[in-house]
Amino acid sequence: MSDTHPRSLSDTHPRSLSERSETKRPDGAPANVGVLGGGRMGAGIAHAFLLAGSHVCVVERDAASADAAHARIGDSIRRSVERDPSLDETELAGRLTTGKDLASFAAVDLAIEAVPEDRALKDDALARVEAALPEHATLASNTSSISIDDLAAGRLRPERFLGLHFFNPVPASSLVEIVRGTATDAATVESASAWVAALGKTPIVVSDSPGFASSRLGVMLGLEAIRMLEEGVASAADIDAAMTLGYRHPMGPLRTTDVVGLDVRLGIAEELERTLGARFAPPDLLRRMVAEGKLGRKSGEGFYAWNEER
Incomplete structure (x- = not known):
């Protein structure tokens, strides 16, 4: 049983991931998103998908880090509500869960690794995430410089793996760089482009090369x-x-x-x-x-x- 549990900003308990797949959401936004890493970048990515209508699960290395990530994202949600009173803070918070168990990624459509920019660390993180994913899911790295082909070498389904390079600070940035590896199939790139557009950001597609564009x-x-x-x-x-x-x-x-x-x-x-x-x-x-x-x-x-x- 997963130890990932909702740490909601309200008393609302989110539904299970299987129920969430039926949730009405904006066209192009994935129903369920998993983010590994709840630091500044991971929290920003989670916040962006919450605003787009996705249910988001953030996994951290331990319970204290998961609590910190939840608080960080909660602060971002409150700032968004202050800027746009039409947003429902309780509803947004109800679609966020945080924890430390990757088993919670078992029903996600998209999983994004957002750990520090270290090749060995990312390789290990991607392997652990991929082992928890359903077969249909897309796996992405938020790397800003490490070769996607190098990271794809150890993947089980490299055709469903690509780079999604978000920019800091995520809420204020209008660009996401989609990095296509040699093995990444066209359907994966197309889906990623639609997801980025659903966030209200502009995707650019680049081939894997050092530092991308x-x-x-x-x-x-x-x-x-x-x-x-x-x-x-x-x-x-x-x-x-x-x-x-x-x-x-x-x-x-x-x-x-x-x-x-x-x-x-x-x-x-x-x-x-x-x-x-x-x-x-x-x-x-x-x-x-x-x-x-x-x-x-x-x-x-x-x-x-x-x-x-x-």
């Missing part, structure tokens, strides 16, 4: 901005202003790095350096800041001070 371009710009800061070319604010005012980027590369997380950017850069060469070598300043725990917004300090914005 978004990380490869975004990280290159971010690394060069860090090098410029390291060399004393200009201040962080002025480097960012060059891109926001000069090129109409909505956010400068250094502030973006703070939002993404310096540790996340470092991990992606190391993966791209391994696959694409020295042009993606992380600057010493980035390594030093990560070692000092200056990770950006989530730690309160990065290239900017975030204490008042956390």
